Amino acid sequence: MAIISSSLNESDSSRPKKGLRIVGSEILPEDTENKKGRFNRPETLTEFIGHEELKQSIRLAIDASLYREECLEHILLYGQPGLGKTTLALLIANEMKTTCKVTNASLIERPRDIVGLLLGLKSNEILFIDEIHRLNNLTQEILYSAMEDFKLDLTVGANRGTRLRSINIKKFTLIGATTKLASISNPMRDRFGICQKIELYSVTDLESIISYYANCLGLKIEKEANSILANSSRGTPRIALRLLKRSRDFAQVMKNSNTISKDVVKSALNYQRIDNKGLDQTDRRFINFLFENNSGPIGLDAIAAALGEDSSMLEFVVEPYLLQLGFIVRTPRGRKLSSLGEQYCNELQKDI
Numbered sequence: 454m455a456i457i458s459s460s461l462n463e464s465d466s467s468r469p470k471k472g473l474r475i476v477g478s479e480i481l482p483e484d485t486e487n488k489k490g491r492f493n494r495p496e497t498l499t500e501f502i503g504h505e506e507l508k509q510s511i512r513l514a515i516d517a518s519l520y521r522e523e524c525l526e527h528i529l530l531y532g533q534p535g536l537g538k539t540t541l542a543l544l545i546a547n548e549m550k551t552t553c554k555v556t557n558a559s560l561i562e563r564p565r566d567i568v569g570l571l572l573g574l575k576s577n578e579i580l581f582i583d584e585i586h587r588l589n590n591l592t593q594e595i596l597y598s599a600m601e602d603f604k605l606d607l608t609v610g611a612n613r614g615t616r617l618r619s620i621n622i623k624k625f626t627l628i629g630a631t632t633k634l635a636s637i638s639n640p641m642r643d644r645f646g647i648c649q650k651i652e653l654y655s656v657t658d659l660e661s662i663i664s665y666y667a668n669c670l671g672l673k674i675e676k677e678a679n680s681i682l683a684n685s686s687r688g689t690p691r692i693a694l695r696l697l698k699r700s701r702d703f704a705q706v707m708k709n710s711n712t713i714s715k716d717v718v719k720s721a722l723n724y725q726r727i728d729n730k731g732l733d734q735t736d737r738r739f740i741n742f743l744f745e746n747n748s749g750p751i752g753l754d755a756i757a758a759a760l761g762e763d764s765s766m767l768e769f770v771v772e773p774y775l776l777q778l779g780f781i782v783r784t785p786r787g788r789k790l791s792s793l794g795e796q797y798c799n800e801l802q803k804d805i
Contacts, residue, residue: 494540496547501540502665503658507649511541514647515548524577524624525549526646527600529585531634533773535691536651538630542581545628553579553628558587567592568607571599576623585629586636593641600627600644653688653777656680662690666697667713672704677715685722687731687774699725730778730797735762737801739771740780743790744798750787 495501498508498515511528518525528545530538539555546553554570561567561582574580582588588596598606605620629645631637642648654662660683667674674682674697682700686693700713700721708717726734738760743751757764762771772788775781780794790798 495544497544498548501537501544502661503654504651507651510647510649511545512548515545518549525579525626527627527629527644528647528649529629529631529634529637529642529645530649530651531631532651533653533689534632535689536653537690538651539581539583541651542579542628542630546579549577549579549626551577551579553581555581556583558582558584561588561592564591564595567595568605571605571622571625572620574623574625577625578623579626579628581628581630583630584632585641586631586633588641590638593638596627597640597644654686654690655688656683659683659686659688659690659693663693663697666694670697670701672697672701672711672713674713675715678713678718681715681718681722681729685727685729685731688777692731696722696725696727731774735771736775739767740775740790740794740798741801743781743788744795747790747795750784750789752787756788 498512501508514526514528525545528542530541532538542555543553552575554574556570561570567588570580595605595607598604599622603622603624605622607618607620608616627645629637634642634650660679663679663682663686664674667679678700682693682696685696696718697713700718701711703721703724704710704713704717707720708714722728728737739756742756742759753764753768757767760767772781772783775794776783778793779791780797782789782791
């Protein structure tokens with residue numbers, strides 16, 4: 454892929470750093486909201502763009518809980534990173550007219566950590582735990598009775614003086630978010646009354662989201678430019694926002710303008726080595742290796758060794774989107790390129 458030349462140099466902050474992918478699902482420092490560039494999160498389900506069936510299901514549960522004046526059922530949200538699970542938890546709290554305490558499972562290392570969180574909850578409050586599959590077994594067991602009976606069963610004392618103590622806690626709603634549903638134990642999953650998958654966003658919904666973000670940034674974006682960004686965002690709003698920011702940088706530095714045109718977007722994507730399907734250099738190296746060695750399936754470890762990458766990174770970060778596009782196929786013997794992948798590589802060879 455041809456890379457444009459410009460007055461920006463290789464040390465420019467807009468250039469992706471090694472190990473950090475603009476189209477990756479991990480949270481980058483720029484994704485953190487700050488006072489100068491704060492985006493107003495939607496506060497109601499109506500303002501949340503996309504996923505109409507999901508919103509209707511949650512809306513029904515919220516209205517029923519408000520009607521009965523009861524605590525909302527526990528909710529489990531699963532799907533790829535960057536799809537808005539945290540945003541959904543916060544707006545559910547707004548709809549329920551209560552507060553939401555947010556934490557990550559990686560911060561809950563000991564049983565006393567989850568006990569402290571549960572004891573600190575007020576009546577009908579919402580506790581949101583991101584990456585809930587990372588909770589250890591003991592912590593999950595403490596959560597079982599808390600979610601079902603709203604009490605904590607704790608062991609007090611040691612040896613012969615050990616006794617079981619039960620502590621009642623306020624009724625609360627647990628909202629768990631995970632990218633690995635299968636890693637959650639069956640007893641834990643059974644405690645959730647509502648389990649919803651958040652799918653990747655459609656191009657139309659992403660265009661609406663990009664328009665919203667552009668308005669927050671004080672930008673004007675042309676329709677064609679919006680469409681290109683949406684198609685390159687891999688169905689993920691978090692990536693759409695990053696690409697919009699990079700396009701804004703180009704518009705302001707190169708054009709001295711707050712208008713994002715089609716040419717500006719193409720230049721920004723080209724500079725980031727991202728094509729119109731949202732594939733970056735790591736993705737292309739992966740499928741090009743399969744293209745050049747297409748005699749049969751290749752094992753993941755062999756691919757990782759040839760590319761100088763970690764096999765787990767390729768499996769969980771690179772492969773999912775290529776599988777979604779239908780560019781690669783997993784077989785018991787390894788990975789191979791599909792006909793769509795071969796067509797893409799042939800087109801790529803023509804452009805070089």
